[in-house]
Amino acid sequence: MKFRGLIFANIFRKKVRLILTVGSFAVALFLFAFLAVVKGAFGRGADIAGADRLVIINRISIIQPLPISYQEKILRIPGVNALTHNNWFGGVYQDEKNFFPQFAIDIENQRKVLPELRVPDDQWNNFIKDRTGAIAGAKTAQRFGWKIGDRIPIKNSLFGAGNNWEFTLDGIYHSDRVGGDESQFWFQWEFFKERMPDSLKGNVGWYVLKLDNPDDAPRVAKTIDDMFANSPFETKTETESAFAAGWVKQFGNIEFLILAIGAVVFFTLLLVTGNTMAISVRERVGELATLKAIGYSDRTILFFVLAESLTISLVGGLIGLGLAALAVPVLGAALNGLLPTLILSPAILSVGLGTALLVGVISGLLPGIGAMRMRVVNALRRV
C-alpha cells in the first residue's frame, strides 16, 4: 500500500500523544474484557444449565432443608425421569482461603441426573464402595495437587461430629461442557447422614430432577409446588437455568453493572480518541490542504484520517485484549475458586476488537469529514 509511509509518519508525529491514546484504548479494552469475563463467569451456570433439569428448593430459602420423604412423591409425577438430592457442606480444606463447594450427594442418582459430569466407571465403583470416599472436580484436584488415594481432611463447623471430616479421594470428574464447573467436591450422603445433627436428620438440601421432555418443565414444576403447598416445607421449583440466574442475582444486577461500566468506558474512549483525532487534523489543516491542492481527492483525505484512527484503535485494542488474556488466568488463580472458571472467550475478544474498531471509525469520521469538506483556498491561507 503506497500510502503506508504517509499514514505511519502521521501516526508517529506526536509520540507522547500516540502512547497516551493507544494507552487509553488498551486500558479501556482491558477493562472491557475483564468485565465481560467476570460477567461470563457469573452467568455461565445459566448458560450451560441443562434444559431438561429442574431444581427444587425450600420456598423460604435454599438454606432451609426439604424432607427426604419428598423423593418418592416427586418420582411419581409423570414426566420425571430421575431425581437426585444434594446437601451443602461448607467445609474448609487446611485454610479458610481454600474455598471450594462441597456436596453430600445421592450416589444412586447423581450420574443419571448430571451425566455431563463424567467420572470413569472404575473410579465411581470404588467411590460407591467407600463410605468415606470422595470425588473431586478436575480443577480442584489440580489446584491442590490431589491424586487418587489421597486422604483429604475437611474442617467443618456447620455440622456436628467434631470439626474434622476425612475423605479418601476415589475419583476425579470432568465436565463434558465447555466452561462446565469442575470445582466441586462430592461425598456420600449416607456418610453425611450418619454424622449430621439430629435436628437435620430426614432432610436434604435440595433436589435436582431430570425430565423426560424439557417441554414438560412448566407443568412438572407447577405440580411439585402445588403438591407441597401449605405444608411446613413448601417448595420452589424452577429450571436449572432460572435457578442459576437467580443465584447470580443475589450478588446484585451484575449484568447492568457491567453494561453501565462498559458504556461509560466506551463513551469516554470515544471522547478521548475523537478529541485526539480532531486535534491531530486541526493542527495539520495546511498539510491536508496542500495534499488536496496537489491532487489528493477528498476521499483519499478521509481515508488517511480513518486509517490513522483505525490503526491507533486496533493497536490499543490488541494490547488491551492481550493484557486481559495474560491477566485472566492470574485473577482466576487469585480468586481461589470463588467464581467458576474465568474464560476469555473468542466471542469476548471479537466483541472487544469490534468495539475498538467501531470507536476508531466513529472518532475518525467526524474530523475526517471535516478535512474532506475543507476548502483548500481557505485552509492554505492558514499556513
Add this chain to the structure above:
Amino acid sequence: MVRVDGNGKTNSLIQVRGLDKTYRRGGEEIQVLQRLNLDVDKGDFVAFMGPSGSGKTTLLNLLGGLDVPTHGSITVAGDEITHMSANKLTQWRARHVGFIFQMYNLIPVLTAFQNVELPLLLTKLSKSDRRKHVETALNVVGLDERMHHYPRQLSGGQEQRVAIARAIVADPTFLLCDEPTGDLDRKSADDIMNLIIRLVREYGKTVLMVTHDPVVAKLADLELHLEKGLLVEGSQIRQSALAGGVA
C-alpha cells in the same frame, strides 16, 4: 506570447476569457477580478504584481483550479476547467498543475524524498519508477544529496527547492508560484529564481508567478499588474506613471 486583451491565439496553452470573481463579505459584494482576459503560451514566464488585496492570489487559485470564478472561462491545454466537477478538478490539478507556495508547504514528518514522491503516489508508476522520477527532480534542484533529510534539517532555500522538486516531479503542464521567494533572504531568493528561470529556459516549463518583489518580477518574461480587477502590462504601467496618471 502573453496577451491580456483577449485577442490571443486560439491555441494558447492557457486562455482566460471574461473572468469575474466576486466575494460576499458581511452582506457586501467585493469584486476582485472584472472581465479579465489572459493568454499564455507554453514556455512563458509571467509575473503578477499588485498591491495587497488586488486579487493576485485569487487569480492564481482560479488558474490552478482551487477556486471557481463567478463568471468567465479558463481553458488549459484545451480543457475548460471552469465547469469541471470538484472530483474532476482534483484529478486535473494532479495532472496539469505544479504548485509552489511561499511557505513551502512541505509535510514535516516526511523526508525530502517522500515529500517529492507525494504527487507520484497518485499515479500508476511502480515504486522503482517513482524512485527514478524523484531522484531526477531532486537532482534538477540540486538536492539529491539531501533526499533523506527532513524539512526541519534543511534551510528555507533548500525547503523551497524540495517544494519545487515536488511541483515538477510529475511533469505538470504549468507551474503556479505564490510568492516563492517571499520567505527567503536575498541570496536564497536569487538561487530560487535562478532555478525557476532554468526550469523555463532549459526544460521549457510554463510558469505563472505572484510576487511583491519588483526585483523578482523583472526576471519574468512579462510583468502583469493587477489594477482594479484587471491585468495591465508592466510597461504600460510605467508609461502611465511617466505620463503622471497611473490608473
